[in-house]
Amino acid sequence: MARVDDAHSSTPGRRGVRVHRLDARKRITAGALLIAALFTVIQAVGYRQDVPSNDTYQYARQTLRILGDDQAEAVHGAVVMFCQDSGQSAARSATLDYGSSSSGAAYASGYARCLQTYRNGLTPSSPRYIAIFTSRPGYPLLAAAPAAVFGLRMGLWLTALLCTLAASALVIALLLAAGCSTVAALGGQALFLAAPTGYWGSRMLTEGPSLATTLLTLLGAWWLARGRIRIGTATLAAGFATGFLVRYSSQQVLALLLTAGALGCLRWVPSARNSGTALLAALSGAAFLLSELAATLLDWPGMSESLQDTFTRHFIRPDVADPVSRLLKLDLRFWGYYPVSEPTALLAAAGLITLTVLLLRRDAVYGVLVTAAAAIGVVAVAAHPLASQADRLMVSIWLMLALGLPRLFAGARAPSAPPRSPEHEQEPAFSAGPA
Structure with a gap:
C-alpha cells in the first residue's frame, strides 16, 4: 500500500517538471521571436541600402x-x-x-x-570564373521559390535573412545543449545577430546559409561528443551535406578542423574519451574525403583554381606558375599590414583570443568544437589574404563571441557526459535550463 501511495505522490512532481519545461520553452520561444523580429525590422529598413555585388x-x-x-x-x-x-x-x-x-x-x-x-x-564572365559560383548551388536553390513568388531581389534577400535567423536559432539550441540558461542562450542569439555574423549573413551572399550549415554541423558534433549518438550523427550528416551544397570549400575546412579537434580531445581530454567523440572524428574525416571525391566527380574548382582566380584578377591575366609561394608572400604582407590598417583589429583579436583561452579552460570539449567552427574564418582569409574582402571572409570568427561569451557566464560548468545508454536517446534534444 505504501508503494502505491509513493507512486501517486510522485505524479504531481513529474507533472510540475513537465509544466516547468513547457513554461521555459514558451519563454525562450517568445524571446527568440522577439529578437528575430527586431533584427528583421532593422534589416528591412536598410533593405535598399544593400547594393548587390x-x-x-x-x-x-x-x-x-x-x-x-x-x-x-x-x-x-x-x-x-x-x-x-x-x-x-x-x-x-x-x-x-x-x-x-x-x-x-x-x-x-x-x-x-x-x-x-x-x-x-x-x-568577369569567363567559364572558369563562373564555375566558382556554379559549385555553390545551395543558395540559388533555396532562393528559387521565394524569387518566383516575391521577385528576384526580394527572394534573394529573404533567403539570406531567413538562413541567418535559422542560424541564430541554432545558436540558442547549441547553448541550451551546453547547459546555458534561457537568458544566456537568448543573449547568444542577440550577440550573433548584432555581430558581423548578422550583418554579413543577411547580405545577398552565401554567408547566411553557410553560417546556418556550420552551426547545424557544430550542434551535431556537440551531441556526438556528449554521447547522443543517433541524433548527433543525423544532425552532423545533415550539416555536412547542406554545407557541401552551399559552399563546399568551407565545409571541407570544417570537416578537417572537427576531425583534428575530436582527435585532440580523445588524446588530451579524459572526459571526452568515449565512442561519441571517436565517431565524430571518423565521420568528420569521412565527410572530407567524400566531399573531395564528389567535387572531383562534379569537376568543381578546387584550391589551385581558387588561387589562380586571386592572382590572375579573376582569370583576366595569364595563370601564374607558383601560386603557393605567391600566397605565402601575400600572407606575410597581409598579416603585417591588416592589423595596423584596421584600428580595432588588434583589440578584437586580443579579445577573441582571450575568450578562446577562457572557454577552453572552462569546458575543453565545447571550446575545441567552437574554436574549430570559428577558425574557418582564419583559414578563409589565409587562403585569400585580400584586405577588401577580409571582414566578410573571416565572419565565422565571431561565432566565438556568440557561442563563447554566454557559456562563460552560464553558471556552473556543465561536465562532458559519458556515452548514454539507448534509453537516454528518447530524451528531449535539449533542456531549456533555468530561466
Whole structure:
C-alpha cells in the first residue's frame, strides 16, 4: 500500500517538471521571436541600402536558370536587378550628398548607363570564373521559390535573412545543449545577430546559409561528443551535406578542423574519451574525403583554381606558375599590414583570443568544437589574404563571441557526459535550463 501511495505522490512532481519545461520553452520561444523580429525590422529598413555585388549577380543568374530561364534571359534578368539598385544608389547620392531634388532623373540616368555598360552581363564572365559560383548551388536553390513568388531581389534577400535567423536559432539550441540558461542562450542569439555574423549573413551572399550549415554541423558534433549518438550523427550528416551544397570549400575546412579537434580531445581530454567523440572524428574525416571525391566527380574548382582566380584578377591575366609561394608572400604582407590598417583589429583579436583561452579552460570539449567552427574564418582569409574582402571572409570568427561569451557566464560548468545508454536517446534534444 505504501508503494502505491509513493507512486501517486510522485505524479504531481513529474507533472510540475513537465509544466516547468513547457513554461521555459514558451519563454525562450517568445524571446527568440522577439529578437528575430527586431533584427528583421532593422534589416528591412536598410533593405535598399544593400547594393548587390558581382557575387550577388552570379547567384541571381543561377536562380533564374533554376526557374527555367535560358542563359540570355537569366543574364538579362540579373543585370536588370543589379542596375535597378545601381540607379537607386545614384538617386540616393544625388539627394543626400549633393542636395539635388531630381532624384528621379538621377535614378533613370544611372539605371540606363548601367544597362548599357552591362548589356552582355557583368564581368568577369569567363567559364572558369563562373564555375566558382556554379559549385555553390545551395543558395540559388533555396532562393528559387521565394524569387518566383516575391521577385528576384526580394527572394534573394529573404533567403539570406531567413538562413541567418535559422542560424541564430541554432545558436540558442547549441547553448541550451551546453547547459546555458534561457537568458544566456537568448543573449547568444542577440550577440550573433548584432555581430558581423548578422550583418554579413543577411547580405545577398552565401554567408547566411553557410553560417546556418556550420552551426547545424557544430550542434551535431556537440551531441556526438556528449554521447547522443543517433541524433548527433543525423544532425552532423545533415550539416555536412547542406554545407557541401552551399559552399563546399568551407565545409571541407570544417570537416578537417572537427576531425583534428575530436582527435585532440580523445588524446588530451579524459572526459571526452568515449565512442561519441571517436565517431565524430571518423565521420568528420569521412565527410572530407567524400566531399573531395564528389567535387572531383562534379569537376568543381578546387584550391589551385581558387588561387589562380586571386592572382590572375579573376582569370583576366595569364595563370601564374607558383601560386603557393605567391600566397605565402601575400600572407606575410597581409598579416603585417591588416592589423595596423584596421584600428580595432588588434583589440578584437586580443579579445577573441582571450575568450578562446577562457572557454577552453572552462569546458575543453565545447571550446575545441567552437574554436574549430570559428577558425574557418582564419583559414578563409589565409587562403585569400585580400584586405577588401577580409571582414566578410573571416565572419565565422565571431561565432566565438556568440557561442563563447554566454557559456562563460552560464553558471556552473556543465561536465562532458559519458556515452548514454539507448534509453537516454528518447530524451528531449535539449533542456531549456533555468530561466
